Amino acid sequence: MKLNVNGKVHDVDVEEDMPLLWVLRDELKIKGVKFGCGVAACGACTVHLDGMAVRSCQTFAGDVGEAEITTIEGMGTPDAMHAVQQAWVEHQVAQCGYCQSGQIMQAASLLAENPVPTDADIDDAMSGNLCRCGTYPRIRAAVKTAAARLKEA
Amino acid sequence: MSRIGTIARRTFLVGSVAIAGGVAFGYYQYRKPHANPLLDELGEGEAALTPWVQINADKITLITPHSDLGQGAASMQAMLLAEELDLEFGQFEISPGVPSPAYYNTALADEGVPFNSHDHSFPADAMRGILGVVVKIMGVQGTGGSTSVPDSFDKLRTAGAVARETLKKAASEKSGINTTALKTASGKVILPDGTEYSYQELAPIAAGIEPVTRVKLREPSEWRLIGKEVQRLDILAKSTGTQTYGIDLEMDGMVHAAVKVNPRQGGALNSYDASAAEGMRGVLKIVEVTNGVAVVADNTWRAFQAAEAITFDWGPAPYPADMDGHWAEVANSFVEERLDAEWRNDGDVATALASGQSVEAEYRAPYVAHQPLEPLNALVLMEGGRVDIWVGHQFPRFAQQKVAEVAGIDPEAVHFHQQFSGGSFGHRLEFENITLATEIAMQMPGTPVKLTFTREEDFAHDYPRQIGMARGVGRVKDGKVDAIDLQVATVSSTDSQIARLGQSAPPGADTQIAAGAWNQPFAVPNFRFRAYKVPPLSPTSSWRSVGASSQGFFASAFLDELIHAAGADPLEERLRLCNHDIARKVLETVGDMSSWGTDPGENRGRGLGFVDSFGVPVAEVVEVTNTGDGIRIDKVFVAADVGRVVDPVNFDNHVKGGVVWGLGHAMNCEITYADGMAEQANYFDHEGMRLHQCPEIVVKGLENASRIRGIGEPPVPPAAPALAAAIFDATGIRLREMPFNKFVDFV
Numbered sequence: 001m002k003l004n005v006n007g008k009v010h011d012v013d014v015e016e017d018m019p020l021l022w023v024l025r026d027e028l029k030i031k032g033v034k035f036g037c038g039v040a041a042c043g044a045c046t047v048h049l050d051g052m053a054v055r056s057c058q059t060f061a062g063d064v065g066e067a068e069i070t071t072i073e074g075m076g077t078p079d080a081m082h083a084v085q086q087a088w089v090e091h092q093v094a095q096c097g098y099c100q101s102g103q104i105m106q107a108a109s110l111l112a113e114n115p116v117p118t119d120a121d122i123d124d125a126m127s128g129n130l131c132r133c134g135t136y137p138r139i140r141a142a143v144k145t146a147a148a149r150l151k152e153a
Numbered sequence: 154m155s156r157i158g159t160i161a162r163r164t165f166l167v168g169s170v171a172i173a174g175g176v177a178f179g180y181y182q183y184r185k186p187h188a189n190p191l192l193d194e195l196g197e198g199e200a201a202l203t204p205w206v207q208i209n210a211d212k213i214t215l216i217t218p219h220s221d222l223g224q225g226a227a228s229m230q231a232m233l234l235a236e237e238l239d240l241e242f243g244q245f246e247i248s249p250g251v252p253s254p255a256y257y258n259t260a261l262a263d264e265g266v267p268f269n270s271h272d273h274s275f276p277a278d279a280m281r282g283i284l285g286v287v288v289k290i291m292g293v294q295g296t297g298g299s300t301s302v303p304d305s306f307d308k309l310r311t312a313g314a315v316a317r318e319t320l321k322k323a324a325s326e327k328s329g330i331n332t333t334a335l336k337t338a339s340g341k342v343i344l345p346d347g348t349e350y351s352y353q354e355l356a357p358i359a360a361g362i363e364p365v366t367r368v369k370l371r372e373p374s375e376w377r378l379i380g381k382e383v384q385r386l387d388i389l390a391k392s393t394g395t396q397t398y399g400i401d402l403e404m405d406g407m408v409h410a411a412v413k414v415n416p417r418q419g420g421a422l423n424s425y426d427a428s429a430a431e432g433m434r435g436v437l438k439i440v441e442v443t444n445g446v447a448v449v450a451d452n453t454w455r456a457f458q459a460a461e462a463i464t465f466d467w468g469p470a471p472y473p474a475d476m477d478g479h480w481a482e483v484a485n486s487f488v489e490e491r492l493d494a495e496w497r498n499d500g501d502v503a504t505a506l507a508s509g510q511s512v513e514a515e516y517r518a519p520y521v522a523h524q525p526l527e528p529l530n531a532l533v534l535m536e537g538g539r540v541d542i543w544v545g546h547q548f549p550r551f552a553q554q555k556v557a558e559v560a561g562i563d564p565e566a567v568h569f570h571q572q573f574s575g576g577s578f579g580h581r582l583e584f585e586n587i588t589l590a591t592e593i594a595m596q597m598p599g600t601p602v603k604l605t606f607t608r609e610e611d612f613a614h615d616y617p618r619q620i621g622m623a624r625g626v627g628r629v630k631d632g633k634v635d636a637i638d639l640q641v642a643t644v645s646s647t648d649s650q651i652a653r654l655g656q657s658a659p660p661g662a663d664t665q666i667a668a669g670a671w672n673q674p675f676a677v678p679n680f681r682f683r684a685y686k687v688p689p690l691s692p693t694s695s696w697r698s699v700g701a702s703s704q705g706f707f708a709s710a711f712l713d714e715l716i717h718a719a720g721a722d723p724l725e726e727r728l729r730l731c732n733h734d735i736a737r738k739v740l741e742t743v744g745d746m747s748s749w750g751t752d753p754g755e756n757r758g759r760g761l762g763f764v765d766s767f768g769v770p771v772a773e774v775v776e777v778t779n780t781g782d783g784i785r786i787d788k789v790f791v792a793a794d795v796g797r798v799v800d801p802v803n804f805d806n807h808v809k810g811g812v813v814w815g816l817g818h819a820m821n822c823e824i825t826y827a828d829g830m831a832e833q834a835n836y837f838d839h840e841g842m843r844l845h846q847c848p849e850i851v852v853k854g855l856e857n858a859s860r861i862r863g864i865g866e867p868p869v870p871p872a873a874p875a876l877a878a879a880i881f882d883a884t885g886i887r888l889r890e891m892p893f894n895k896f897v898d899f900v
């Protein structure tokens with residue numbers, strides 16, 4: 001099947017029911033997307049399908065179709081970061097960093113849909129993304145900074 | 154010469170050596186030099202030199218041997234070296250180096266204890282106790298016990314200074330100008346006329362001269378990096394998905410493995426039927442491993458699926474099958490035969506308790522899992538009589554040893570490649586992923602095998618925090634706390650860990666059964682503390698803050714009950730009892746921060762927790778609202794004294810993370826066994842804290858203590874008792890057992 005990942009079309013030979021997570025990680029070697037729980041309980045595997053955050057561990061490869069898949073690598077690079085990534089750097093959110101790709105993808109999806117989220121909106125949107133290190137106070141602050149920056153842009 | 158300089162001369166003799174095209178600066182062991190496998194060509198007495206700083210024509214590399222588990226250890230170690238070496242972030246690379254004895258004895262020898270040996274103040278004894286355990290368990294290069302900063306602070310600054318002064322000496326030889334006229338900045342030696350020599354161009358000269366070993370470390374007022382807000386070295390990679398963890402490694406010809414091991418930990422594999430798995434797509438091999446079966450496939454998910462298709466007949470658990478059996482064993486342990494130690498007996502407890510108003514309470518702390526977000530994994534290649542292993546681990550030398558034992562080769566033939574870890578909290582002190590991956594790789598020589606645990610397998614084989622109970626009896630008199638008789642019984646995580654290392658338990662009491670409880674800075678006139686060791690049940694391990702995570706809750710919460718019974722104020726009474734100036738300032742500070750004593754408002758409550766662990770006094774005030782739909786944690790104030798805050802941004806993040814860890818698990822988490830198996834299989838059963846439950850957290854780091862200490866663990870223990878006290882204040886409900894969500898709802 002064909003998958004459009006970060007603007008590039010890949011031909012992959014995988015089962016229809018292989019989770020997108022494992023197509024990305026093991027077949028296409030895109031490692032920014034992380035395996036955490038396998039059951040959509042942690043959000044580490046969050047990617048965008050046509051701009052909307054989904055858990056790639058619970059998204060079958062066969063269901064993606066022509067949707068554009070964006071991973072953290074497609075959001076920005078260390079030299080040209082997305083506003084959300086910039087905010088994450090500015091607030092030095094990460095500790096172990098393992099959940100942060102998913103957090104950033106979730107936050108970017110939230111801000112695309114809701115450019116001026118309230119605290120309650122942030123809590124609702126981000127509570128599916130687990131951070132075992134407990135960086136939540138910085139995540140909240142970084143989401144707000146990113147929102148302000150995107151508004152200016 | 155400064156105090157640090159004296160220490161450096163006495164214990165940290167530092168040398169240098171030529172390496173290919175450059176120079177490496179490192180340490181001599183004092184007293185007992187170890188043979189250095191890397192530098193065999195060196196003469197006697199120079200053999201223990203191992204580099205912290207390597208400079209060659211291409212680059213400068215700083216070696217950061219304490220594992221980075223997410224706590225920022227790599228960045229912190231580099232900062233200490235770069236401070237004295239006058240390097241800017243961006244001018245060097247970092248490397249975890251290779252496991253070596255030269256990285257440990259300087260850290261964990263007696264001299265490594267950050268107190269004078271004649272200092273028997275309570276934190277000194279507490280710290281020695283901690284390090285005693287660390288030494289007993291590890292005896293080697295290790296990361297744990299919040300020791301990375303205290304171990305590194307003098308050593309790495311000294312290493313940086315030695316490298317700097319030797320480079321200046323090299324520049325002096327090259328230019329003929331006296332070293333006292335030379336300056337260093339941004340990776341260069343600068344002559345009086347402005348001429349600059351880069352460290353790289355000086356490296357070949359530095360390699361050929363006697364290193365300067367008498368160095369004076371800079372005064373705090375001269376620091377450019379320490380104590381300043383700097384950007385962590387890994388922050389860019391971790392914000393852009395470009396940080397590589399062990400689980401991300403790829404290698405030509407690599408295959409993917411999954412395991413299913415008896416979920417009754419330590420139980421046997423009686424039989425299995427893999428016929429359904431054999432024909433599944435991508436399956437390359439199915440092999441037996443200790444107490445289980447591994448599937449090797451061409452894709453991680455295919456390996457998971459095939460492992461799931463195997464049916465098993467598992468043997469019974471070598472411990473009580475259900476929680477009633479576990480708790481009964483704990484409850485039956487408050488007896489003379491199981492007394493591990495009477496840690497304290499001040500005043501006359503028996504007489505004091507014989508009259509007046511007494512308070513009795515019993516507390517419980519459950520098993521709790523570590524479950525860092527990066528699942529356990531390991532990449533192993535066995536080829537040509539050597540084994541290479543790539544994994545994130547807290548004890549590289551022991552990992553090497555374990556692989557060697559499984560593979561039947563010398564530890565020297567095991568090449569360990571340290572990886573960044575996606576969290577640990579004590580989980581990466583264990584070896585099952587490493588031994589299992591080695592067992593699989595041995596059955597596929599020449600093929601790199603990456604083993605990845607499913608989250609369910611990881612939960613099933615997490616060796617959780619110890620289970621424990623406390624029984625307290627106390628008396629109050631004239632509005633004051635007069636007597637406390639506290640008894641704690643827990644299984645020994647120390648013994649459990651040591652048994653898995655194939656060692657016998659060290660002599661003496663287990664400090665962790667008493668940690669956070671016996672040695673608190675409160676002069677209660679009559680105070681007895683007894684620790685009981687519960688016989689081994691299911692395996693347990695060190696969990697962020699170890700013994701103090703449960704015992705700190707018991708001691709702080711019981712003191713709170715007594716203060717309430719006395720009709721006293723929780724902060725005022727602690728201040729009255731406090732016999733340690735550093736702790737007093739911590740308590741006063743958190744009182745000021747939280748406006749303690751003011752009315753918290755309608756349906757609201759405020760609670761104080763204080764625990765000194767790992768030599769760090771930490772006070773936390775938690776504010777809650779009883780919303781009607783459940784308890785909401787609004788705000789937490791934290792004051793802690795680590796002597797010196799090396800990296801203020803990371804300190805702040807780390808303290809907040811410790812509070813979230815302490816609160817989240819106290820509220821929501823336990824591991825329970827049924828039919829010998831953990832009933833919690835994934836995060837929905839044991840999720841810690843999620844963002845919507847996270848309060849605002851205000852942190853203040855104090856620097857009054859004379860010695861520097863680590864902050865990874867100490868913020869955890871006070872969180873649970875502070876939350877329990879706040880809920881009591883708001884609702885009148887006393888919580889004496891974790892997790893609290895068994896008794897109250899949280900929004």
